[in-house]
Amino acid sequence: MLTRLPQSAKQTSRLYRQESANCHTAIDGRRFVKSALAGFVLLATFSLSVFADDRPLRSQDESREQSGIESTILAIELIRSELDGDEYFEIKGFDPPPLARFAATNPGFQAWSHFVPVVVADGKANSSVPMLGKYTIIEGMIRFNPRFPLQEGLSYRVQFDAAKAPFVGGTRERQLVTKTFTIPKSSNREPVRVRRIFPSSDTLPENTLKFYIHFSGPMNRGEAYKRVHLIHSSGREIDSPFLELGEELWDPSGTRFTLFLDPGRIKRGLQPRELFGPPLVEGDSYTLLVDKEWTAPNGSQLRESYRKSFRVFAPDDIQPAIDNWKVQTPSAGTTEPLQIRFEESLDEALLQRMLVVRSADGRPVRGTIKVSDHEKSWDFEPEADWQPGPYQVDINAALEDVSGNSIGRPFEVDLFRKVEREVKSDWVSIPFEINGN
Amino acid sequence: MRRSQFVVALFLICIVAVSIGPATAANLSxxxxxxxxxxxxxxxxxxxxxxxxxQGAAIFAIDTGDNSGTPSRIDVEGVGAKVAAMLGTTEREVMINDLAVNPSSGNVYLSVSRGRGPDAKPVLIRIDSDGNTSEFELANVKFAKAALPNAPDPSAKDRRNRSLRTQSITDLGYVDGQVFIAGLSNEEFASTLRSIPFPFSDVNKGAGVRIFHGAHGRFETGSPVRTFTQYKIAGEPHLLAAYTCTPxxxxxxxALKPGEKVQGTTxxxxxxxxxxxxxxxxxxxxxxxVLIANTSRGVMKVTTDNIEGIEGITEKIGGTAGLKYETIDSLQGVTQxxxxxxxxAVILVQNDSGEQNLQTIALP
Structure with missing residues (x-):
């Protein structure tokens, strides 16, 4: 037997607000019992509110076959703990001894979800599949902790089927109590925007290898290659210009996406290039378009589309040569930046980590890196004053220009010419001296 | 027995006990x-x-304890929506990253992300031949972890003191006691194929092989491997690999020895x-x-006729060089x-509306 739950049942140890909502218990299709139900723990700080409605699952015809069943009131609540943000559903109103006897059989997820599944009740969701979670009995109530946090904007339905519940007095009453909760969308849905794209120059070599797209907030995976387009100045979209990896190349925070142009169309002699040519052609102009429909985890789209237009010059097959870099040394007793000027734009991401300033004892000098002038300039401002004496900048030989030519090796080696320099060591160094006053 | 003799004897007993147990159970805790x-x-x-x-720059070896059963066909219509519902969300918020059939049982395993942002949660799903779909829970399992070296320079951080570099792992395979890992950096155009001996040891975390590709024997580039499989050619184990630049x-x-530079034969x-x-x-x-699923065509069926004799495609391609293949047009949208x-074979198919189905097909 199900027992009637006192309408004012509350857990006094918790701060919560009783909301009233209508619960229609589907009993025989003719009678709906109304009750104030949805007790809900409300976080003072988060102010989460939940809207409940009820959807009897059985059709009217099915229900009509039932008769003479006592009305039953179950309370189904969604509770969010103010302490740890835990969310769980509670189903109350049972006769404690039979419920305890059922619990003693140590039922698993399958056994529980057979009669009290919680499902996603969104229109596009498969609502016949129970959501994963953990069922426990606490203080005579069934508690369901979802395996994953409930998602904003989605509805979840708790379905208690008394006829399948093994502890409901052995009757075959076909009572279905359902209650649906909709998790409101957060008011904090500031749209993400594209902050910038590297390389930042508006002139790029024909064999440009990659772009870095920086966003103001985290973005969703799984749609990048649908949202980025390469468009010729004539308006024609370039077909399949990018290396499309299912894994998508993101930084850990989800705010920087690395977009490689298809190396099969850059490298000479391969079928993709022979048949379709390189994605960028010298002398032409293009726009890299980032579509505003790209979504963020908060559900919002980009604030606006972003366009980076550029003109294409001859392919760059030459390795960066540190001998041609111009180094401007600062004065002792200051935190003036050490400045290095390159002949060409280098890879912005690699410039942030592949140059290390070391003092005479070999220890790295702590400081701040600033990359500017379309990635042709690298400044290093130390935290502490420069001291008179020798220093050096160690440069990782994997540092690349925008065409993937590294200090150690060009992107593409022509084995017939073999004139390129191959640097065997992993690091190369530029020594410099801070002069005393 | 003297104490030292006892210790030695105990040690020997332990060695024997480990060596007679299943090799794979070693080092799993x-x-x-x-x-x-x-x-x-x-x-x-x-x-x-x-x-x-x-994201964690690691390979896990997990004992599934799933060692019995006879493979039989598995079909789950709407598997993406089903998994999403289990995870309390909708299909668009779930990514099925890979599929593997356990040859010991015939059950299908899926690696899944719940969510698509940087906070997405990893989930493993197991599907049996009755179509029963359940989470393979990772609590209290026997496992071992091999950490991969990630950023070449640990001091490499951005202005907010975060490292932005990640090493995407594009494929993984086990061949005769070695786990091979192919990946691609999100910064430099790196080309390392890594191998780790299994059972994992603390000492040997594996070393990378630098992989290159020469087009027409002339233009050589570093070439990240995108996906690979193992194949014996004339009795010798080989990897067949697809490069990011397509060959x-x-x-x-x-030949895949740590620190070596290796050029694959096209x-x-x-x-x-x-x-x-x-x-x-x-x-x-x-x-x-060789059956290859790819992004935009029907599945390709490649013959291996004369695979041992091919010295590498060194002439300009006229569309006929190398191994012959046919496109199986009836198999569209195969992602795994x-x-x-x-x-x-078990395939994961995505239709035009984004719905994903798990199907068993006769190998074409």
């Missing part, structure tokens, strides 16, 4: 693997599942607009074939595939 993400999957011996965790190449496994040019996603080898009518048994 009970606990909860701290996966940050679940990417490529591969099965090793005795139901051991290798899971690549690109299909072969390497003898014996055995087929797969052409444009068909980035390979997954591949398997199978036998039919006394001949071996694995062999179920000698005659069948």
């Amino acid at each position: 009970e606990g909860t693997p701290d996966l940050k993400s679940a990417g490529p999957l591969a099965f090793g011996p005795d139901g051991v599942l290798f899971v690549a965790d690109p 299909l190449v072969k390497f003898p496994v014996s 055995i087929a040019e797969l052409g444009n607009r068909n980035n390979p996603l997954d591949m398997v080898v199978y036998e039919q009518g006394g001949k071996d074939y 595939l694995d062999r179920l048994d000698d005659k069948n």
Whole structure:
């Protein structure tokens, strides 16, 4: 037997607000019992509110076959703990001894979800599949902790089927109590925007290898290659210009996406290039378009589309040569930046980590890196004053220009010419001296 | 017995005990693997599942304890929506990253992300031949973890003191006691194929092999491997690999020595607009074939005729050089595939509306 739950049942140890909502218990299709139900723990700080409605699952015809069943009131609540943000559903109103006897059989997820599944009740969701979670009995109530946090904007339905519940007095009453909760969308849905794209120059070599797209907030995976387009100045979209990896190349925070142009169309002699040519052609102009429909985890789209237009010059097959870099040394007793000027734009991401300033004892000098002038300039401002004496900048030989030519090796080696320099060591160094006053 | 003799004897007994147990059970200890993400999957011996965790820069070997059963067909219509509902969300918020069939039981395993942002949660799903779909829970399992070296310079951080570099893992495979890992950096155009001996040891975390590709024997580039499978050529274990720049190449496994520079031999040019996603080898009518799922065509069936004799495609391609292949047009939208048994494969198919289905097909 199900027992009637006192309408004012509350857990006094918790701060919560009783909301009233209508619960229609589907009993025989003719009678709906109304009750104030949805007790809900409300976080003072988060102010989460939940809207409940009820959807009897059985059709009217099915229900009509039932008769003479006592009305039953179950309370189904969604509770969010103010302490740890835990969310769980509670189903109350049972006769404690039979419920305890059922619990003693140590039922698993399958056994529980057979009669009290919680499902996603969104229109596009498969609502016949129970959501994963953990069922426990606490203080005579069934508690369901979802395996994953409930998602904003989605509805979840708790379905208690008394006829399948093994502890409901052995009757075959076909009572279905359902209650649906909709998790409101957060008011904090500031749209993400594209902050910038590297390389930042508006002139790029024909064999440009990659772009870095920086966003103001985290973005969703799984749609990048649908949202980025390469468009010729004539308006024609370039077909399949990018290396499309299912894994998508993101930084850990989800705010920087690395977009490689298809190396099969850059490298000479391969079928993709022979048949379709390189994605960028010298002398032409293009726009890299980032579509505003790209979504963020908060559900919002980009604030606006972003366009980076550029003109294409001859392919760059030459390795960066540190001998041609111009180094401007600062004065002792200051935190003036050490400045290095390159002949060409280098890879912005690699410039942030592949140059290390070391003092005479070999220890790295702590400081701040600033990359500017379309990635042709690298400044290093130390935290502490420069001291008179020798220093050096160690440069990782994997540092690349925008065409993937590294200090150690060009992107593409022509084995017939073999004139390129191959640097065997992993690091190369530029020594410099801070002069005393 | 003197104390020292006793200790030696005990030590010897332990060695014998370990050596007579299943090799794969060694070095696996009970606990909860701290996966940050679940990417490529591969099965090793005795139901051991290798899971690549690109975000955590690690490979996990997990004893599934799933060692019995006869492979039989598995079909789950709307598997994406079903898994999403289990995870309390909708299909668009779930990504199925890889699929692997456990050869010891015939059950299908999926690596899944719940959510699509940087906070997405990793989940492993198991599907049996009745279509029962459940979470393979990672609490209290026997496992081992091999951390991968990630950023070459640990001091490499951005202005907010975060490292932005990640090493994406594009494929994973187990060949004769070695776990091979192919990946791609999100910064430099790196080309390392890594191998780690299994059982994992603390000492040997594996060393990278630098992989190159020479077009027409002339233009040589570093070439990240995108997907690969193992294949014996004239009795010698090889990897058949698809590069990010599209050619299909072969390497003898014996050449993949740490620190070496290896150039794969081009055995087929797969052409444009068909980035390979997954591949398997199978036998039919006394001949071996490679089946390759790719981004934009029907699945490709590649013959291995004369694979041992191919010295590498060194002439300009006229569309006919290298191994011959046919496109199986009836298999469209295949994003993942694995062999179920000698005659069948399990495939994950995505239709135009984004719905994903798990199907068993006869190998074509």
